Amino acid sequence: MSFFRQVLAVTMMNLKTILERSGSSIVIIVGIAGSVAVMVSLLAMAEGLNSTIASTGQDDRVIILREGSNSELSSGVGMQEIDIVLNSPGVETIDGNALVSGELFVIVDLKKKGAEGTSNLPLRGVQPMSFKIRPELEIIEGRNFRSGTGEVIVGKGAYDQYEGLEIGNKIKIRDNFWTVVGIFSSDGDVHESEVWADLSVTQSAFRREGSASSISVKLEDKKTFDDLGGYIETYPNLDLKVQRESDFYEDQSSGADLIKYFGLTISIIMAIGAVFAALNTMYSAVSTRLVEIGTLRAIGFNGSSVLLSLMLESMILATIGGLLGALIAFVLFNGMTVSTLAGGSFTQTAFAFAVTGEVVKQGMILALVVGFFGGLLPAFNAARQDITTALRSV
Amino acid sequence: MSNNLIEVDAINKTYERGGETLVVLDDLSLNVPENDFLALMGPSGSGKSTLLNLIGGLDSPTSGSVRIKGDRLEKMSASALSNWRASNVGFIFQFYNLLPVLTANKNVELPLLLTNLSSSKRKEQVATVLNLVGLDDRGGHKPNELSGGQQQRVAIARALVSDPAILVCDEPTGDLDRETATEILELLQILNRDLGKTILMVTHDPVAADAAKRILYLDKGKLTES
Numbered sequence: 001m002s003f004f005r006q007v008l009a010v011t012m013m014n015l016k017t018i019l020e021r022s023g024s025s026i027v028i029i030v031g032i033a034g035s036v037a038v039m040v041s042l043l044a045m046a047e048g049l050n051s052t053i054a055s056t057g058q059d060d061r062v063i064i065l066r067e068g069s070n071s072e073l074s075s076g077v078g079m080q081e082i083d084i085v086l087n088s089p090g091v092e093t094i095d096g097n098a099l100v101s102g103e104l105f106v107i108v109d110l111k112k113k114g115a116e117g118t119s120n121l122p123l124r125g126v127q128p129m130s131f132k133i134r135p136e137l138e139i140i141e142g143r144n145f146r147s148g149t150g151e152v153i154v155g156k157g158a159y160d161q162y163e164g165l166e167i168g169n170k171i172k173i174r175d176n177f178w179t180v181v182g183i184f185s186s187d188g189d190v191h192e193s194e195v196w197a198d199l200s201v202t203q204s205a206f207r208r209e210g211s212a213s214s215i216s217v218k219l220e221d222k223k224t225f226d227d228l229g230g231y232i233e234t235y236p237n238l239d240l241k242v243q244r245e246s247d248f249y250e251d252q253s254s255g256a257d258l259i260k261y262f263g264l265t266i267s268i269i270m271a272i273g274a275v276f277a278a279l280n281t282m283y284s285a286v287s288t289r290l291v292e293i294g295t296l297r298a299i300g301f302n303g304s305s306v307l308l309s310l311m312l313e314s315m316i317l318a319t320i321g322g323l324l325g326a327l328i329a330f331v332l333f334n335g336m337t338v339s340t341l342a343g344g345s346f347t348q349t350a351f352a353f354a355v356t357g358e359v360v361k362q363g364m365i366l367a368l369v370v371g372f373f374g375g376l377l378p379a380f381n382a383a384r385q386d387i388t389t390a391l392r393s394v
Numbered sequence: 395m396s397n398n399l400i401e402v403d404a405i406n407k408t409y410e411r412g413g414e415t416l417v418v419l420d421d422l423s424l425n426v427p428e429n430d431f432l433a434l435m436g437p438s439g440s441g442k443s444t445l446l447n448l449i450g451g452l453d454s455p456t457s458g459s460v461r462i463k464g465d466r467l468e469k470m471s472a473s474a475l476s477n478w479r480a481s482n483v484g485f486i487f488q489f490y491n492l493l494p495v496l497t498a499n500k501n502v503e504l505p506l507l508l509t510n511l512s513s514s515k516r517k518e519q520v521a522t523v524l525n526l527v528g529l530d531d532r533g534g535h536k537p538n539e540l541s542g543g544q545q546q547r548v549a550i551a552r553a554l555v556s557d558p559a560i561l562v563c564d565e566p567t568g569d570l571d572r573e574t575a576t577e578i579l580e581l582l583q584i585l586n587r588d589l590g591k592t593i594l595m596v597t598h599d600p601v602a603a604d605a606a607k608r609i610l611y612l613d614k615g616k617l618t619e620s
Contacts, residue, residue, distance in 0.1 A: 005507040016495040295491040298452055299552075300480025300508045302473055387452045391487070 006301050010309035013292070014285075015316065021288065024281045028314075028374065029321040031277035032367050035270040036325025040363040041333050042263025044353040049259060052351035056189035057246030060222040061133065064215040064232065067239045070251070072105035072213040077240065084238060085215050088231045090224030094132060099218035101130040104202050104211075108173050108195070111163045121158060122194045123173065125202025125212070133218045134186060142167040142182030147198050150205075153182040155192035157350025160337055165195075174205045190249070193350040216245075271370050274321075278374020282314050286382045293382050294390025303383035310379035311372070318371025322364045329363070330355045399559065399592050400426035400449055405458030407444055407615075418444045419455070420615035428559070431586040431593045433606035440612040442596045443564060449594060450562040451479045463559070480508040484553025488565035490545040492537040498524065498548045499533040505556040523551040527581060543574035550581060554591075561585065563595040567602050579605035 018025050064085060069075035082102040085091070092099045104125035109118035128147065131137055145151035154165045170177040178197065186192050203209045219225055222244075229242040286293070293306055334355040407419040418441045426432055426449075434442040447453040448460050451467050460467040462482065470478060484505075485491075492501045499520050506516040524530050527547040537545050546566060553561055563582070567575035583605055585591045595606060603609045611618045 009504065009507050013493055013495055020495075291491060292493050295485075295487070295493070296504070297476070298450070298479065298485050299505050300476050301504075302476040388447050391452075391491070 003302075003305060006305035007308050007312070010296060010301065010305055011312045014289075014309055014313040017285075017289065018313075018317075021285060024284050025317060028274075028278045028281040028317045028371075029324060031274035032271075032318050032321030032370050033325035033328065035267055035274045035370065036322045036363040036367050037328040037332075038270055038325075039263060039267030039366055040326050040329035040355060040359055041353070042259060042266065043359045043362060044329060044333055044355040045338075046257070046260035046263060047356055047359055048351040048354040050257075051354055052188060053190055053249050053252055056191065057244070057249035059225075059244055059246050060219045061245040062217040062219060062225065062228060063243055063245050063248045064217065065213075065241050065243070067241045069241070072103075073107070075213050076211050077102065077213070077215055079210050079212065081238060081240060082212065082215050084235060085217060085228075085232070088228050090219055090227035090231070092218040092220045097129070099129055099133050101127040101133055101216045102199060102212035103127070103130060103214050103216055104199055104206070104208055105213040106202065106206050106208075108171075110165075110171065112161055113163050119162075121162060123152070123202065124191070124194050124196050125199040126196055127199050130196075130216060133216050134191070136189070137184055137186040137191065139182045140185050142180075145181055145196070145198060148201060149198065150176055150178045150201055151181045152178045152195050152197045153184050154180055155194050155196075155350075156183055156185050157192035157337065158195060159183050161193075161350050176205055188352075190252075215240075267366060271366055274370045275373045278314060278318070278370055279377060281317075282310065282375050282378035283381075285313070286310065286378045290382075290385065290390045290393045293385065294387050294393070297385075297387045298391065307379045307383035310382055311375045314375025314379070315368060315371040318367045318374070319364070321371075322367025325367065326355070326360045326363050330360075397427055398425040399428040399430075399463060400424070400594075401459075401461040402445075402449065403459045403461065405448065405455040405460065407441070407448065407453075408456045418615055419448075421458075422615060422617055423458075424610070424617060426592060426594065428592055429586065429590050431583070431605075431607040432595070433603035433609045434594065434596045434612060435598065435600070435603050435609055436612035441615040442612045445612065446562055446564055446594060446596050449560075450483050450485060451475050477508075480505060481556060482558050482560060484556070484558045484561045486546070486549050486553050486561060486563040486566045488568040490537070490542075490549040490569075492545055492548055492552075494537050497534050497536055498529065498540065498551075501537070501548055502533075502551045502555050504552060509556065519555055520551075523555045524548075526554065527551045541574075542570050543577060546570060546574075546578050547581070550578070550585075554585065554589075559592055561591050561593045563593060565597055566595060567597065567599060572601075575599070575602060 064077065065072065065075035066077055079102060082100065086098045086100050106123050107120045108123050110121045112119045139153065140156065145153050159165045164171055165180055167180050167182065169180050171180065199212065217228065219228065225244060232238060232240050232242050296306065333353040335352050337350055337352045402422065402424040405419055405422050409416045409418065422445065434445065436442050444453065448455055454468050465478060467475065502520045502523060503516050506519060521530065524533055527550050529544060529547050529551065532540060532544060540548065567578055570578060579602055582593055586593050597603050
């Protein structure tokens with residue numbers, strides 16, 4: 001009991017002097033806040049991208065690519081192969097029609113808002129069944145395109161990021177002008193970064209008649225995946241790869257991992273700097289209170305209570321710095337929409353920074369680690385300081 | 395069984411400085427009976443503060459023994475010595491060594507935080523000792539709101555509050571004017587006479603030393619009695 005009273009008494013004394021030492025206390029708080037702000041911002045970016053890509057995949061949906069292809073861009077499937085999938089087992093049907101859609105995934109160049117050059121924007125040629133396979137897709141402004149015409153609808157992420165995608169505008173793609181007739185949302189997934197058009201018109205414009213990039217399929221149930229997979233694999237001369245949509249998009253989210261590792265690396269480098277700032281501050285804090293520490297030790301306070309209370313002070317400053325850093329990241333970046341190259345497709349995927357509880361937790365862990373190591377040596381030295389030497393330093 | 399409260403037996407204290415051995419206390423022995431009021435005088439560097447620190451359990455001798463109420467201080471671990479100081483010694487310093495962010499009440503209460511006394515009991519004891527040193531109306535003041543003499547009274551109250559047998563005073567009047575110094579010395583005499591405290595006081599001031607029952611002189615680490 002008396003040990004905790006000792007720790008509490010010394011900690012309260014330390015904290016009461018923080019304002020008097022505001023200059024050096026601010027150094028440690030700002031140092032840690034900077035590291036945490038960078039870490040939380042980059043992790044929020046990774047989290048946002050990851051969440052956008054991961055939310056695209058569903059377990060009861062399947063994407064079929066050419067065997068050996070890792071992305072839709074490098075894949076090609078024939079229309080006759082789509083017909084085989086139409087009659088495969090395990091596929092969901094509505095009124096006798098299989099929920100199967102051939103889709104052509106191509107790239108167009110358009111100018112991003114605020115950018116000088118053009119960037120890759122994915123254009124997806126789809127069949128009417130694509131909308132039944134993805135019920136989350138909703139036209140939020142304008143209308144859907146009409147089959148067989150050069151009309152397009154634009155995902156709201158693409159609409160936010162690119163110039164000239166307002167309804168009624170014409171965009172030039174492959175020597176033809178295509179008219180924007182609607183804007184759609186799809187629960188924040190990667191399709192919101194795409195432009196959708198009719199499959200046959202897209203095939204014609206890109207000289208890809210008779211072929212698509214991928215086949216999207218809605219399963220009867222996620223358990224019928226093996227029925228479809230087994231049928232396609234054993235079908236003679238059919239060289240296709242069947243993947244759950246969730247697995248496919250998880251593979252595509254490698255870019256998010258890269259951002260995460262990059263963020264962690266930068267944050268750790270900054271955190272090492274912050275540890276030295278904390279060390280300097282705590283050494284200075286200890287040196288200005290050497291007589292007080294010596295007096296407490298003379299009275300009978302033991303070294304471990306001094307050590308623990310100085311560690312607590314360092315951790316409290318680190319917590320303030322961590323919360324400040326997280327707040328800065330939240331205010332500046334949370335919800336901000338940006339776009340980046342998505343893995344495999346070389347196209348831009350729009351996503352929003354997400355400063356989630358998990359991201360803040362990781363930032364706070366970093367802050368506390370910095371506080372711990374920044375406080376450890378000065379606290380240890382203070383606890384071991386010779387009492388008579390400390391008392392002489394008046 | 396000896397009547398001495400403090401028995402210092404053949405202690406040596408040396409320091410190594412730049413490859414040379416510096417002798418601070420040289421085979422020094424000293425007995426202090428209970429209720430003594432002893433002044434230690436001598437030139438700077440004679441070893442008087444070192445002797446005081448050894449008796450107060452703040453430092454350990456290079457050789458020899460310091461026995462207080464039968465406890466061998468040089469045999470104790472750092473943690474045991476902390477506990478021993480908390481219940482046996484009150485320290486009074488030249489510059490008071492009060493914690494500037496705490497009020498007089500809180501400064502005086504510090505040694506009681508090392509006990510198992512309840513909060514109300516602690517407050518009661520703090521009030522008693524502040525009354526004893528004549529500062530019962532200054533408990534809510536911080537050190538910078540008090541005069542030097544008042545600060546030293548708070549420091550004396552802090553030294554007394556856990557009722558230790560020994561008061562160790564290192565130049566307690568060194569930072570005070572003559573009039574205030576006299577008041578502090580009178581207070582120490584009262585504590586010695588009425589409360590039976592054994593007091594060891596290091597001082598350079600012969601007037602202060604005269605307040606003690608006896609005076610010992612140190613020179614080059616050895617004792618000479620006047």
